[in-house]
Amino acid sequence: MIRLNYRDARPIYEQVKDGLRHLVVTGALQAGDRLPSVRSLASSLAINPNTIQRAYEALEREGYLYTVAGKGSFASPQADVDAGRRARLLEQFDQSAAELLFLGMTVAELGARLQAAEAGRVRPGEGESV
Amino acid sequence: MIRLNYRDARPIYEQVKDGLRHLVVTGALQAGDRLPSVRSLASSLAINPNTIQRAYEALEREGYLYTVAGKGSFASPQADVDAGRRARLLEQFDQSAAELLFLGMTVAELGARLQAAEAGRVRPGEGESV
Amino acid sequence: MIRLNYRDARPIYEQVKDGLRHLVVTGALQAGDRLPSVRSLASSLAINPNTIQRAYEALEREGYLYTVAGKGSFASPQADVDAGRRARLLEQFDQSAAELLFLGMTVAELGARLQAAEAGRVRPGEGESV
Amino acid sequence: MIRLNYRDARPIYEQVKDGLRHLVVTGALQAGDRLPSVRSLASSLAINPNTIQRAYEALEREGYLYTVAGKGSFASPQADVDAGRRARLLEQFDQSAAELLFLGMTVAELGARLQAAEAGRVRPGEGESV
DNA sequence: GTGGTCTAGACCACG
DNA sequence: GTGGTCTAGACCACA
Numbered sequence: 001m002i003r004l005n006y007r008d009a010r011p012i013y014e015q016v017k018d019g020l021r022h023l024v025v026t027g028a029l030q031a032g033d034r035l036p037s038v039r040s041l042a043s044s045l046a047i048n049p050n051t052i053q054r055a056y057e058a059l060e061r062e063g064y065l066y067t068v069a070g071k072g073s074f075a076s077p078q079a080d081v082d083a084g085r086r087a088r089l090l091e092q093f094d095q096s097a098a099e100l101l102f103l104g105m106t107v108a109e110l111g112a113r114l115q116a117a118e119a120g121r122v123r124p125g126e127g128e129s130v
Numbered sequence: 131m132i133r134l135n136y137r138d139a140r141p142i143y144e145q146v147k148d149g150l151r152h153l154v155v156t157g158a159l160q161a162g163d164r165l166p167s168v169r170s171l172a173s174s175l176a177i178n179p180n181t182i183q184r185a186y187e188a189l190e191r192e193g194y195l196y197t198v199a200g201k202g203s204f205a206s207p208q209a210d211v212d213a214g215r216r217a218r219l220l221e222q223f224d225q226s227a228a229e230l231l232f233l234g235m236t237v238a239e240l241g242a243r244l245q246a247a248e249a250g251r252v253r254p255g256e257g258e259s260v
Numbered sequence: 261m262i263r264l265n266y267r268d269a270r271p272i273y274e275q276v277k278d279g280l281r282h283l284v285v286t287g288a289l290q291a292g293d294r295l296p297s298v299r300s301l302a303s304s305l306a307i308n309p310n311t312i313q314r315a316y317e318a319l320e321r322e323g324y325l326y327t328v329a330g331k332g333s334f335a336s337p338q339a340d341v342d343a344g345r346r347a348r349l350l351e352q353f354d355q356s357a358a359e360l361l362f363l364g365m366t367v368a369e370l371g372a373r374l375q376a377a378e379a380g381r382v383r384p385g386e387g388e389s390v
Numbered sequence: 391m392i393r394l395n396y397r398d399a400r401p402i403y404e405q406v407k408d409g410l411r412h413l414v415v416t417g418a419l420q421a422g423d424r425l426p427s428v429r430s431l432a433s434s435l436a437i438n439p440n441t442i443q444r445a446y447e448a449l450e451r452e453g454y455l456y457t458v459a460g461k462g463s464f465a466s467p468q469a470d471v472d473a474g475r476r477a478r479l480l481e482q483f484d485q486s487a488a489e490l491l492f493l494g495m496t497v498a499e500l501g502a503r504l505q506a507a508e509a510g511r512v513r514p515g516e517g518e519s520v
Numbered sequence: 521g522t523g524g525t526c527t528a529g530a531c532c533a534c535g
Numbered sequence: 536g537t538g539g540t541c542t543a544g545a546c547c548a549c550a
Binding site for chain 4: 009
């Protein structure tokens, strides 16, 4: 389900990283779910396993997954996510909000987008049949 | 007022760019206000003028300021900001909001941050005595 | 009738030059008509006479006007325009046409614009009452 | 195939930019084709790599090519070209047409040049054997 | 004095 | 080997 864009300026390993994190964040992968192995993902995306490995390592440092030698990598519960990642996200949220307000959007409009984002989430338990 | 972080992965010119844009977005610089000259900002930040120049060029392309050769650079009115910039900001807003919701923050908490951002703005006319 | 834009990246003298040439090209100034004096134009635009002088000199080199010492500057007949200017215009025309065709416009669409440009012209004799 | 003119008022990076864009627009470079590397083009034109880099960056912003770090730069499909670029081209087309009509050229003559420009294009697929 | 351009040369991340 | 960033220092046009 991860789509690579070779014309994107972002390096491949970062596209993989963002794609996997997106699966976790949207609830497509629930805590404890097993992620594809480095080799299988590499072959299905037709890229070098080193590149996948790098993405997994970065996500593990951020706390989005954990790896068990010989078993595989698994999605972490949200509580494990690195505090630094949280801080960076909050800063990103505040800055984009401030700039959008400057550009004429209202607090009400942005609040509506928050509601929409909340409505689009898959909560634990809901999506297990997938 | 701009603080550079040499350990940050983001290039310096981008940190300068974001810092200057922040001044415009928060209203610290009102439309028409003159920004520091390339050379003076370079020396006060202790970096090369070319790096500052690059940040100014990028901000001009985004529509946050305009430059008159031989005169200096000046803050643009909000209406001049590039339309593409707005779209990118909305995406950034939505993505950071989605991930923060996953991490356990509530819509109410994020809404409160929106209120805070709105409250921190300096609107045109308010800061003229400064 | 010339409007200066101090936020434009083009230098002032070039804006003046283009503005005057536009008056000639559109037929607002017919061959032999007297242009405003350097001093009067400078004061009406509130800029330095040297800047106006520079624009007049450049237009004289291009052949769009001629200056008689003690009398003033006058619009030239179109035949006097510098051959180099013609060549540069043709190149500009060809290049913009080629690029617009690349971008999906058709020869018919561009031809229609030519017709429109032709229709908008003021021909010698037509506009003299102005 | 790009010729630089050091006596031209236009900066070198812009001459390089226009030369490369011309290759894309005329179809000499088809979508996906690889452009010369920054370093190789710099050495073959005997100018500094930074100057070439600047031209490539500008063309990427206009949408004529895309760059993958570590891989190279590639021609974009026509659809990716920035919308603002199209508007600027139309204005350039109209203005040069208006001035050429003033200088005595006829709509028929300019129409013939459009036909010539159309005839000179290489359409996708045509040039593959080269 | 201002911004705009260019050069020479350096180091880094990426795949 | 590729592009991306940064520095140091230079010259020019503009108002």
